[in-house]
Amino acid sequence: MEPAPSVEVENLRRTFKVPVRSGGLRASLRALVHRQFRQVVAVKGATFRLEPGEVVGFLGPNGAGKTTTLKMLSGLLHPDSGRASVLGFEPKRRPRELLRRIGLVTGNRTSLAWDLPALDSYLMLRALYEIPKPDFENRRDRFIETLDLGELVTKPVRNLSLGERMKVELVGALLHAPAVLFLDEPTLGLDVSMQRRLRRFISDYNTEFGATVLLTSHYMADVEALCKRVMVIHRGRIHHDGELSGLVARFATHKTITVTGQLPESLEAYGQVAERTGDRVTLKVAPSEAGAVAARLLADLSITDLTIEDPPIEDVIVAVFTGAEEAT
Amino acid sequence: MIGRYYLAQARQGLLHDLQYRTAAAFSLFGFLLEPVIYLAVWRSVAIARGGAVAGYSLDQLTAYYVVWSLVRAMNLALTPYTWEWRIQSGRLNDLLSRPIHPFHHDFAFFAGQKIVWITLWLPFAVVLWFTFRPSIEVTPLRVGAFAVAIWLAFTIRHMFQFLEGAVNFWTTRTSALFQLMVGVELLLSGRLVPLALMPGWVERLAGWLHFKWTFQYPIEALIGKLDDGAILTGLATQLLWIGVFAVAIRLVWGRAIRRYTAVGG
16 A cells, blocks of 8 residues: 655645835825735645655745745645645644644744753753653764764854754754654755755655655755755746656756867867867757767767766756746 | 643743843842832822821831732733744744644743742842831731732733734734733733722722732732632632633634744744
């Protein structure tokens, strides 16, 4: 029998009523007697499911509807219509059993007591989630060691840098071993090495606890390192849901061929020259022609090295958004 | 589960105030200044009127304001200002992600802080007591009832301010409403003056509202202004208000949470 999905969403929709007015005193006075509102549809009929243990990237530009979706799934927001189920519960009803088994981490907020060391907040979380003492101590100590937190957990949270705070936050969010984890920009504002460490930590957590992870991030390195599957949302609609490699295959407008060797001045006959440095040239070619162009290059020229690559994932995502804009 | 959480969260409140003990002491000093001013004014009035005013002797007035200072520290609760900030900054999202009602989170936190407040209050009370030396008769029933009444008073005030805070789900600016309520509370709770010193209609109106059960009643229960029957009736009335507010919170919260737009974080 097929295991029940961790998350199942069908035609989820959420609209916000936003007050609008022009700038200036006159508009301000007019708004006193006649307030104007605009309906903003943040999520338009999202439908997807996440299987137990999956790590899925949720991509989209600012205001695309990612965070709204995450908030609906974690019970913070009521959807206008549609259906959502997380671990078999309806998030909008906020059942205690669900809230005990999910975790929500966002990159720009703190859930730990600001003025106290994180260790004190961890003890409070232990009581809140009724974590057995051995499990609590084991996880806490292991997480602290893995993230190299050392003495950071003994300082008041307000004294930590953004990156340090993010790490202690993540430990707090995982102490109760949530079966479903919603991560909203977890590496926001972190330096590269800290990002890498956090990714490793999330990956290990997923492996050890079999947790389902839905991750939003603007850093494609996060997505490439953690997610096999991605969903791309734009203006509230999901435009792609599938393997990351499938996203590239579907939306990549070109491949790059980098050749090194004794090369003629003009290579336009093979493709668009994107970059030339010394004896090394990068060409952009249509994905369907990449193989044939590479064969011609090898046959025609004196080449010492040749590589064919997909474009950077960032470029692919831009292509998805551009396509979505044109289709809207 | 909830018992353990209360202990843990109260511990957080205690640790918070121990961390910022100077700030706590200064806040308490500010709160203590208020009754000292009232006390000085009303003692002068009582002395000018031959040693009593509206049925309050000099001793009772002194005792009223000394006990007032403890009741004030005890019934401090989360203000709607914090609700406003939590909603605007997105901090409420975290509280709502937890498998416990936010009411308990704040109630337990403030309860924990009271341990520090009472400790800081004690020397002040001793100084005030020995300065004015009020002679009041304290019985075991009065002390017992007072010990229960100040916690019930805190519960009522916390519940009412929770309801005020919930107004933020409809309009994100409730500071003005809170200011208005502070004014009403000053007049109708016995915080500014014992209600016996107010016009008769104010005293009668106060009898129908909850405010007096958070200030005047616990004080009067201890200082001998109420007979045993009135003390027990007062405790029952406090419980009644808690019941009323519990129902109100249940009704309002269910609707409020549906309106929440979870801005920020």
